[in-house]
Amino acid sequence: MELAAAYQPGEVEVRRYEQWVDSGAFSADPASDRPPFSIVIPPPNVTGSLHIGHALDHTIQDSIIRRKRMQGFETLWLPGMDHAGIATQNVVERQLAATGTSRHDLGREAFVQKVWEWKAESGGTILGQMRRLGDSVDWSRERFTMDEGLSKAVQTIFKRLYDDGLIYRAERIINWCPRCLTALSDIEVEHSDDDGELVSIRYGDGDDAIVVATTRVETMLGDTAVAVHPDDERYKHLVGTEVELPFTGRRIPVVADEHVDPSFGTGAVKVTPAHDPNDFEIGQRHGLPSLVILDERGVVTAHGPFEGLDRFEARPAIVAALRAQGRIVAEKRPYVHAVGHCSRCKTTVEPRLSLQWFVNTAPLAKAAGDAVRDGRVRIEPVELAKRYFAWVDNMHDWCISRQLWWGHRIPVWYGPAGEVVCVGPDEQPPAGEGWRQDEDVLDTWFSSALWPFSTLGWPADTPDLQKFYPTGVLVTGYDILFFWVARMMMFGLYAMDGRQPFDVVALHGMVRDQYGKKMSKSFGNVVDPLDWMDRFGADATRFALARGSNPGSDVAVSEEWVQGARNFCNKLWNATRFALLNGATVGSPEERSEAQRSDRGGSAEGPLPTELSAVDKWILSRLQHTVAEVDEYFENFEFAKACDALYHFAWDDVCDWYVELAKPVLAAGGAGAAAGRRVLGHVLDQLLRLLHPVIPFVTDELWSALTQQTSVVREAWPVVDRALVDDAAEAELASLQRVVTEVRRFRADQGLKPGQRVAATLSGLAEASIAAHESLIRSLVRLDEAADDFAATATVTVSGGVTVALDTRGSIDVAAERARLTKDRAAAEKEAAGCRAKLGNEAFTAKAPADVVAKINDRLTAAEAELVRIDAALAALPA
């Protein structure tokens, strides 16, 4: 098969992906007797499209699952999306607003219908983009959190938790977004240090006056107490008295509470139980009333002069009014303090007293922490487990109700006489006059928390669930350890009788730009993976990301990185092209069919020749090291290292050395050439297999061309063959490389043109065990045999005892030669001096381990030999 001169990804990618899917290569079979290995995809938002973070996350998952598939596991990578309650509702509401209508005009049922229509029409763009990336997911098992089955799972677990007393309804301070008009959970609030103001206000007059400091002046309208620390001598006499609240005429008590910080402001704080979580607790302890003075949009509802003002308008208005009354004691502006924002729309969150549904997380979080503590679930990298524990061990109850229409409606009905009935999935809701269902829907993460088993058919005990639960690994960014991972742990352990949802959590970082900066639209440094795939190919995009991904660390990528990855793909392409042009083979058809019957998992490869050259032995030995190394890196999720090892093996060992060394052998023909063709075929076969999980398209195309087989997708993953590890061959080649490199240095320093042939004699090859390779060396560095008129004008000596005498046919650049030798001498001298210093140190020889001392001794011997060699060469130089 002829290959084009350069790799063109576009056509190959489309064709290969279709072929993979059509052949059922990604389909999982629960009836298989292979051991299972499954991954559920972190479900992207139905509104979303593929961004660079997905590309990284998917590349890692695909690399893992493709390797497991090659290792003979029955693999399942299950795709799907979540309904993204707030985000999706926002999108459709914006569409409605553009046409001058609103969800309230439409009504709930019609609005939800609209969302479904939008989902069908333009939702799930990302699924097509996943195909471009090459995701080897089982499309027949695609799920959506709002599907009938998953909705049933949601209702089932809600009912179960409710019946166990782990879900309850209560009036609490929750985070409220006045723009989205819904409650948020704690982790949907982002805190930032913002410029605000700290205002000290005098309540009361005369001896009974007390000054409180606050950043939220406007909530004073809802104050129901002033609190001081019980030990604060400044205020002891006031505890138990009352002060009059400005504007309202209400008299509020001064209470003593341990939680007041005497060092903050004046040591006295206003207490607004309905609009501050700490104040709410103080209110609970002292039996204070809670007055809600802001409506759902953050507009003042308290009767009086400020009614109808937005909270941010009310603040300066109230400050001004207080100032007019002479009640402003101090003002500090700007005063930097932490402010919560809605993670969806960035609106300042309003703590708000309201009636919501909560999950009592204490027992669930305990189990989630224990599963990691006792080793049933491994978090990679292990350092991030600390963060996980910090979260699960201090978890607050989870507010799960959302005042939205798009989502799973809370399955609770209220009766005319105040009855509350939680309805299970197979039960009929109570009918009749006066019964109504709770208006709210559940937090999207509530359904996402069920993902590892709801997608496999739970609550039914399906073959998929039996075969593929628990999943093998969960791959996601460390940023959603709390949002999602901890919650899956809680619900998985609870619903599946203590069986964890996954054995390993492999966390990766965020993708950053070439300077390590966070990508952001406002900064203009966001890269679009689709653009990269268009220009450089999916494989290059994947390789660039994987090659930068160390466990738990952020990945900095630039266009240059992707170019480098593209160049690498092209290098592989051309190496294979060279191999095919030179008759590389994976064995005769007879040998191959024999091999496929063998117990090596159908290797599709015939046996290797028994007679191998040192060069062949060397590359095969290097291959074994690479296989071992790459395997270990994959097991530890060290994709950067796995990619780097493969990159260097492919480029340095195979392309730069093996192929160059093989050229004269292949050209010479005969048995050596036949063996070389076979070894080259084998090495490429193995290399393409090793690279296939990360760069599936180009490797599959090349492997097919090389082997005349359909696809490498389900071919066996390489294993180390200890019999092929050959230290002697490696030493021999290292020696050969030293000679070649030294002569090349000499040539470059002397300004000899690369193509210029030079007559030379080589001596000492036998002592260096490379006598057999003289002609190879000559061909690599373009040295001709010495003719009768040979007259050496320069000598290159190499550590190991090889000497190359060259006739440069003219004057040599003595200065350049001296410069090179002097530099080498300085390096050798530095090495020798360092070794001598250590060995001369009695403390070192007495206390350092014997093997270390011996090693330093060896290094000194070698360095001194170098000095002798270089000094001789320098002395031989013309003056």
Added chain:
RNA sequence: GGGCGCGUAGCUCAGUGGGAGAGCAUCCGCCUUACAAGCGGAGGGUCGCAGGUUCGAAACCUGCCGCGCCCA
């Protein structure tokens, strides 16, 4: 305010007690029959700073400086 992490070549990052590395970028020479998306060669680092532990520290400990993230 509490916690975690980072600081190594121009950039991005490996290296965690015993020879300072990689990729890209830079410089020099080359279109050499697989590949110019390439080949050969070279330069470049007080391992943030200061102490300490050790025979030995980029690595371990302490402090400081700078940066980042998470939580409140």
